[in-house]
Amino acid sequence: MQSPLFSYTEQQTQDRYTAQNPQLLRVALAGHDDVLARKGSMVAYQGLIEFDGEYRSQQQGRARAATGEGLDLMRCSGQGTVYFANLAQHVHVVDVDHEGLVVDSSYVLAMDSSLSYTVVAVDSQYGISGSGKYQLNITGQGKVALMTSGQPLMMQVTPDKYVNADADAVVAWSASLRVQMQAQTYSSSVTRRRGNTGEGWELSFLGQGFALVQPSEVMPPQGAQIGQGLAAQYGIGQQGARGQNQGNAWS
Numbered sequence: 001m002q003s004p005l006f007s008y009t010e011q012q013t014q015d016r017y018t019a020q021n022p023q024l025l026r027v028a029l030a031g032h033d034d035v036l037a038r039k040g041s042m043v044a045y046q047g048l049i050e051f052d053g054e055y056r057s058q059q060q061g062r063a064r065a066a067t068g069e070g071l072d073l074m075r076c077s078g079q080g081t082v083y084f085a086n087l088a089q090h091v092h093v094v095d096v097d098h099e100g101l102v103v104d105s106s107y108v109l110a111m112d113s114s115l116s117y118t119v120v121a122v123d124s125q126y127g128i129s130g131s132g133k134y135q136l137n138i139t140g141q142g143k144v145a146l147m148t149s150g151q152p153l154m155m156q157v158t159p160d161k162y163v164n165a166d167a168d169a170v171v172a173w174s175a176s177l178r179v180q181m182q183a184q185t186y187s188s189s190v191t192r193r194r195g196n197t198g199e200g201w202e203l204s205f206l207g208q209g210f211a212l213v214q215p216s217e218v219m220p221p222q223g224a225q226i227g228q229g230l231a232a233q234y235g236i237g238q239q240g241a242r243g244q245n246q247g248n249a250w251s
Helices: 058-067
Strands: 017-021 024-028 035-038 042-053 073-084 090-096 101-103 108-112 116-121 134-139 142-148 153-157 163-166 170-174 178-183 201-206 209-213
Touching: 017 090, 024 090, 024 108, 101 142, 142 170, 153 163, 153 201, 163 209, 201 209
Parallel strands: none
Antiparallel strands: 017 024, 024 073, 035 073, 035 108, 042 073, 090 142, 101 134, 101 170, 108 142, 116 134, 153 209, 163 201, 170 209, 178 201
8 A cells, every 4th residue: 555644654752742743742651750631632542541531629620610711631641652632733842840831721732740730810901701811820840732723923021022912812821921801992881892803802911921822813702791700601612701800810
């Protein structure tokens, strides 16, 4: 049998995390800690591998119930190699260090079991129920594989150059940055999107670090309400909008 398909062979490498191709991640388990991966993201494996639903602590469970933000993970352990992918999205491996990483859970493909995460809230300028309100703060020492729809843009943030980005296009950012969600509108009512421009809520980043933006965005809710708290929930994307205002701020 002959075919150009035989050029797409397994990457031979000693690295734990390897991009088999732009949309497929190869993770080696032999001699390493377990890996936590998005449930249902395994597309192939070699060796003796066990897949178990990952336990979620009571604190994480309460945060998921209150915010809609969280990770549905499976623990992968054993001796061998596992391949992960999700909807042919582009895969990017990030080293998480003492600085920490804040990311929307919709864009996490896999992570080292040595890493931990908590749910954090982004403060809203107007008390708006919109998108991108709750995120995951990943801390520890290890690697996390992120997904983007298309090739992303890495934007550097410095004290003299802040960055604004559409809340639905933002994938992740440095935990050291100060972040605020805001709506730029010429309307007297902030519930109206920016006139007829098609733009809605955005995140403003200040400090020293980076913000990762993808060339795709999910349209935020058109009828966002003010001051509705947890009662206002809108279904967008895989997890739904997580912009319920709690009056919380973090930096």
